[in-house]
Amino acid sequence: MKKYLIIIGLTLSTTLSANAQKFEDYFEDRTLRLDYTFAGDDILQQIYVDELVSLPHWYGRRERLEELPLRGNGQITMRSKADDVVIYRHSFSTLFQEWLATDEAKHTQKSFENVFLVPYPKAPVEIKVELFDYHNEVTNSLTHTVDPKDILIRKAGERNITPFEVLHQARDTSRCIHIAFVAEGYTNDEMDHYLADCKAAIGSLFRHEPFKSMQDRFNIIAVKPTSEESGTSEPSKGIWKHTALGSHFDTFYSDRYLTTLHLKRLHDVLAGTPYEHIIILVNTEHYGGGGIYNSYNLSYTGGKYFLPVVVHEFGHSFGGLGDEYTYGNDDPMYFPDTEPWEPNLTTQATAFIKWDNLIKEGKAGLYEGGGYLEKGVWRGCENCRMRTNEEPEFCPVCQQALVQLIKFYTE
Numbered sequence: 001m002k003k004y005l006i007i008i009g010l011t012l013s014t015t016l017s018a019n020a021q022k023f024e025d026y027f028e029d030r031t032l033r034l035d036y037t038f039a040g041d042d043i044l045q046q047i048y049v050d051e052l053v054s055l056p057h058w059y060g061r062r063e064r065l066e067e068l069p070l071r072g073n074g075q076i077t078m079r080s081k082a083d084d085v086v087i088y089r090h091s092f093s094t095l096f097q098e099w100l101a102t103d104e105a106k107h108t109q110k111s112f113e114n115v116f117l118v119p120y121p122k123a124p125v126e127i128k129v130e131l132f133d134y135h136n137e138v139t140n141s142l143t144h145t146v147d148p149k150d151i152l153i154r155k156a157g158e159r160n161i162t163p164f165e166v167l168h169q170a171r172d173t174s175r176c177i178h179i180a181f182v183a184e185g186y187t188n189d190e191m192d193h194y195l196a197d198c199k200a201a202i203g204s205l206f207r208h209e210p211f212k213s214m215q216d217r218f219n220i221i222a223v224k225p226t227s228e229e230s231g232t233s234e235p236s237k238g239i240w241k242h243t244a245l246g247s248h249f250d251t252f253y254s255d256r257y258l259t260t261l262h263l264k265r266l267h268d269v270l271a272g273t274p275y276e277h278i279i280i281l282v283n284t285e286h287y288g289g290g291g292i293y294n295s296y297n298l299s300y301t302g303g304k305y306f307l308p309v310v311v312h313e314f315g316h317s318f319g320g321l322g323d324e325y326t327y328g329n330d331d332p333m334y335f336p337d338t339e340p341w342e343p344n345l346t347t348q349a350t351a352f353i354k355w356d357n358l359i360k361e362g363k364a365g366l367y368e369g370g371g372y373l374e375k376g377v378w379r380g381c382e383n384c385r386m387r388t389n390e391e392p393e394f395c396p397v398c399q400q401a402l403v404q405l406i407k408f409y410t411e
């Protein structure tokens, strides 16, 4: 499926950072959920604070807090007001930015929900949100102050928690990657079916390296919100259903693009469960899915491509990997003057190449075509999970990038 991925970067930050700061110096063992509205059109965008939410426990990293593993299409930077040092950074991609590349964004202003999780500060902080364009330029930013004692920060996740089951326990749950599956379009009678789909997806994930040999670093739960109706909405057929997350096909009028735009509802369902990375399983036989870096992975479950698709989309949503296939060459998102932040694509085939070490070892090369373009974007190997559903593995370039990322979160 085509992903309207926007490629962005950022010049190196020269801001002061709190080197080797201790988590306990600045944060409580809680999560601050930041809800924003991103609004506008392809010319002008705005960012607004929607709501702040306090959740029990923090399930993200407790080391390397001021570092970023990947640039992403947007970033959040949290600074301590007392000593003006960066105490946490986070990067992400959004459906809003994908939408900005569509025709609709040329003549309509729309708003999108966005939700991000950061550790809960002990003292007032300044939070900056930035969005980037195709050429590494900041297109929009918002800076606001958060006082952790603000009485209007809504407390959630302390009771009425959505039922969930632990399906795979990490060796050390205090230093692991927390993944939550979420049921979408499964009725109460279909929960056994959902759990079987979760287990099949975990099996598929752990058949792929490097997840296979690093599986003890992952903690995986299945969250079980029930849907009133089975399946998902298919607007092109006039079908709209009442489901837990309000997902639908035809996102941005692209028939196979299955997403949910209801990020707040998604995170309300997850409140109080141990989660950071999200995999939504949609109970439909209609092929589709999508993966947005550090937002969510969503996959159909009712067909023969479910198992490769859920891993491919996890490559996007967790790994920040780009698509290695070509697709029509329209509306390019990669340009010769800008190196993609995705670790498995390059536009600089004659200069420094990200996977130089693998080329020297004879494990990778340079293959033109990727990021939806036949020319001007190169990948490292002939085939990969990020290129076709038939290939059974991630290529060595993607595997290397995933190992680095897993280590970033867990070491």
Ligand SMILES: [Zn+2]
Pocket (backbone or CB within 6 Å): 324, 344, 383, 384, 385, 386, 394, 395, 396, 397, 398, 399
């Ligand atoms: Zn690859």
